Amino acid sequence: MNGVARRARFGHTLHAEWVKFRSLRSTWYMLVCLFAVGLGVMALAMGRAGETYRGASAAERLAWDPTNLSLTSYLVAQLIIGVHGTLVVTSEYATGLVRTSLAATPRRHRLLAAKVVVTTAVAVVAGQALMFAAFLLGQALLAAQDVPNAALGDPGVLSAVAGGGLYLSAIALLGIGLGTILRATAGAIATLVGIVFLVPALSGLLPSWLRGLLDFWPSQGAAAVFTTVPDPAHPHPWLNLGGMCLGIAAVLAAGFVLFHRRDV
Amino acid sequence: MTMIDVRGLTKRYGPDTVVDDLSFTVEAGQVTGFLGPNGAGKSTTMRMILGLAAPTSGSATVGGRRYRDLPAPLTEVGALLDAGAVHGDRKARDHLLALAVGSGLPRRRVDEVLARTGLEGVAGRRAGGFSLGMRQRLGIAAALLGDPRVLIFDEPVNGLAPEGIRWIRGFMRSLAREGRAVLVSSHLMSEMAQTADHLVVIGRGRLVADTSVSEFLRGSGEGTVLVRTGEPAAFTPLLTAAGATVREGPESSLVVSGLTGEEIGKLAAYHGVALSELTPRRPSLEDAFMELTRDSVEYRGVTA
Numbered sequence: 001m002n003g004v005a006r007r008a009r010f011g012h013t014l015h016a017e018w019v020k021f022r023s024l025r026s027t028w029y030m031l032v033c034l035f036a037v038g039l040g041v042m043a044l045a046m047g048r049a050g051e052t053y054r055g056a057s058a059a060e061r062l063a064w065d066p067t068n069l070s071l072t073s074y075l076v077a078q079l080i081i082g083v084h085g086t087l088v089v090t091s092e093y094a095t096g097l098v099r100t101s102l103a104a105t106p107r108r109h110r111l112l113a114a115k116v117v118v119t120t121a122v123a124v125v126a127g128q129a130l131m132f133a134a135f136l137l138g139q140a141l142l143a144a145q146d147v148p149n150a151a152l153g154d155p156g157v158l159s160a161v162a163g164g165g166l167y168l169s170a171i172a173l174l175g176i177g178l179g180t181i182l183r184a185t186a187g188a189i190a191t192l193v194g195i196v197f198l199v200p201a202l203s204g205l206l207p208s209w210l211r212g213l214l215d216f217w218p219s220q221g222a223a224a225v226f227t228t229v230p231d232p233a234h235p236h237p238w239l240n241l242g243g244m245c246l247g248i249a250a251v252l253a254a255g256f257v258l259f260h261r262r263d264v
Numbered sequence: 265m266t267m268i269d270v271r272g273l274t275k276r277y278g279p280d281t282v283v284d285d286l287s288f289t290v291e292a293g294q295v296t297g298f299l300g301p302n303g304a305g306k307s308t309t310m311r312m313i314l315g316l317a318a319p320t321s322g323s324a325t326v327g328g329r330r331y332r333d334l335p336a337p338l339t340e341v342g343a344l345l346d347a348g349a350v351h352g353d354r355k356a357r358d359h360l361l362a363l364a365v366g367s368g369l370p371r372r373r374v375d376e377v378l379a380r381t382g383l384e385g386v387a388g389r390r391a392g393g394f395s396l397g398m399r400q401r402l403g404i405a406a407a408l409l410g411d412p413r414v415l416i417f418d419e420p421v422n423g424l425a426p427e428g429i430r431w432i433r434g435f436m437r438s439l440a441r442e443g444r445a446v447l448v449s450s451h452l453m454s455e456m457a458q459t460a461d462h463l464v465v466i467g468r469g470r471l472v473a474d475t476s477v478s479e480f481l482r483g484s485g486e487g488t489v490l491v492r493t494g495e496p497a498a499f500t501p502l503l504t505a506a507g508a509t510v511r512e513g514p515e516s517s518l519v520v521s522g523l524t525g526e527e528i529g530k531l532a533a534y535h536g537v538a539l540s541e542l543t544p545r546r547p548s549l550e551d552a553f554m555e556l557t558r559d560s561v562e563y564r565g566v567t568a
Contacts, residue, residue: 008336008367016366023358024351096349099316100406103343104363106315106332263317 013105013114021088021118030084031126034077035133041073042134043141050145065229066149067160070138074164074226075219077130078171078196081123085175086188088119093183098264108260112180116252119172127168135161156228163225163241170241171196171218174248180255216243265292267414267445268313272322275308275469282308284469285322290447292413295440297460297477298449301557305469306449307345310418313447314343326414338367342407343416347399352392356383356402359391364409377405397428404435415439417448421455433459453553467557489525491518492541499537506531517541 021027049069053061089112092098105111135152142149150157175192182188200219203211215221215234222244224234234240268290275283283305290296300306311317313324315331326334326341334340350359360374378384381401386394391402400420407415417436421429436459440446450456456463456477463480465473473480493499496518500510503520506527513519520528525544532539 012366012368016362019358019362019365020351020354023354023362025353091351095351096346097351099311099314099345100349100363101366102316103314103341103345104338104366106334106337263311 013110017114017118034080038073038077038130041076042138045072046138046141050147053147063229066142067157067228068226070135071164071226081168082171082175082192085172086179088115089179090185090188112259123169123172128165131161131164160226160228170245170248177251177255180259267292268326270324273319274321276320282469286471288464288474290445292445293443294461295436295446295459296462297456298464299456300466302451304466307418338410340412341414342412344403344407345418347403350391355390357387373409377408381405396423414445472556487546488519488521490543491520493539
């Protein structure tokens with residue numbers, strides 16, 4: 001009946017996910033929001049930096065980390081980027097579109113992998129752009145207040161800025177993993193907030209055998225990558241970030257298994 | 265030609281058997297009505313055909329292959345399960361474009377199906393602002409993207425205005441005329457009487473009937489004849505003596521079963537009884553359907 005039949009390949013699925021991604025206004029709102037809030041929080045943090053530095057003790061001045069100061073907006077940015085990751089999956093469940101998508105692409109791993117690739121690509125670009133913008137603007141604000149500031153060439157700075165961008169991309173993947181496992185927007189976002197905000201806030205209550213986990217936890221040990229002044233508790237920040245990525249990979253793997261097995 | 269082959273299909277959710285050892289086929293070139301009360305397992309069966317839900321046992325194949333094994337599914341099967349399954353923030357054209365590029369279909373197919381479903385004018389509008397009728401059309405457009413030989417529609421006329429219903433009926437007929445196999449579900453018998461060539465009736469997940477529409481009617485009783493005469497009291501015993509069953513109808517008419525209109529006319533002429541009306545009445549499909557599925561309706565109201 002048709003002369004258009006062609007075997008669909010991964011590239012086609014990827015292209016379809018890109019069309020879906022770019023055709024939603026919420027995608028672009030998310031990106032605008034990410035930069036507005038990310039840079040806004042950074043500007044607030046910088047606003048009081050001059051005052052803080054001048055009132056600081058000698059020991060505090062020794063631990064002065066202008067790079068870290070300009071990257072603190074990651075705390076809010078990770079929520080925005082993570083929520084977007086969950087929505088990539090849960091919005092399809094909310095509308096029932098996931099059935100249409102899976103009828104078109106019955107190879108479920110391929111569909112989820114395409115979502116992961118598109119979301120990661122966008123998160124890497126947006127995450128790096130935000131971290132570099134925050135760093136450069138932040139240092140300019142510090143220089144204007146005449147307090148010590150950093151340059152990209154200083155030791156450890158590039159690693160902190162680029163590592164920060166990767167941290168944000170990893171949180172986007174955590175969002176996809178949670179969205180796939182929980183399928184509902186509210187539950188997935190609540191879990192995400194629990195992981196990045198609540199667990200760190202309640203860390204003091206955890207039994208000691210669980211505290212080791214916090215070394216690799218978002219907003220905790222894994223956030224050591226944002227610093228340039230070595231923290232004695234986390235001498236190898238990339239090890240902590242790597243641990244977090246492993247954990248997220250496990251969440252994502254569970255998502256793949258469930259997505260393959262469950263009825264929709 | 266058999267396009268969909270369902271064999272021994274069974275789906276259990278815990279202790280509930282939603283689809284129970286169901287077997288039927290869907291042939292090319294006709295509309296197959298998939299009929300059953302709400303909750304009979306129609307949607308679950310369709311989801312299993314489309315590989316969205318895994319059968320507990322049994323199989324469903326399209327063109328001899330499991331749906332998941334189809335190399336380019338949209339070019340073989342088009343399905344509309346739920347008209348609401350569109351992201352409201354996405355434009356109609358983008359919704360179709362994502363599906364088209366995902367299956368390696370040329371972009372011109374998007375414009376072709378938009379034209380065929382009469383949606384060209386609203387292609388650039390966001391689906392969230394669409395009426396139910398427009399969403400149905402968009403869902404049908406998506407089903408047609410790959411120019412498939414098999415089409416599956418789940419309750420396509422549910423909630424539509426009369427002109428929308430008429431359009432979908434005509435559309436399904438034209439798809440079948442083009443040689444495609446069309447499987448369309450409904451819980452309304454009257455709907456199927458207007459569109460379907462063949463009927464697959466299920467109740468509580470089990471097959472109740474698998475037959476052509478005309479056979480279905482014939483098998484459901486001979487129907488009745490409405491008789492009107494000036495002297496019903498005198499004519500009734502004559503009819504009964506000839507083997508008929510007589511009930512009183514509206515406005516002192518008689519509802520006769522067991523005799524044909526012709527036989528009743530001859531009987532009246534023989535006895536010199538003047539008839540003012542003699543109307544054979546076919547059993548309605550709705551009656552036949554209710555009769556068949558009486559035992560398999562899950563929830564029933566009490567008739568007042």
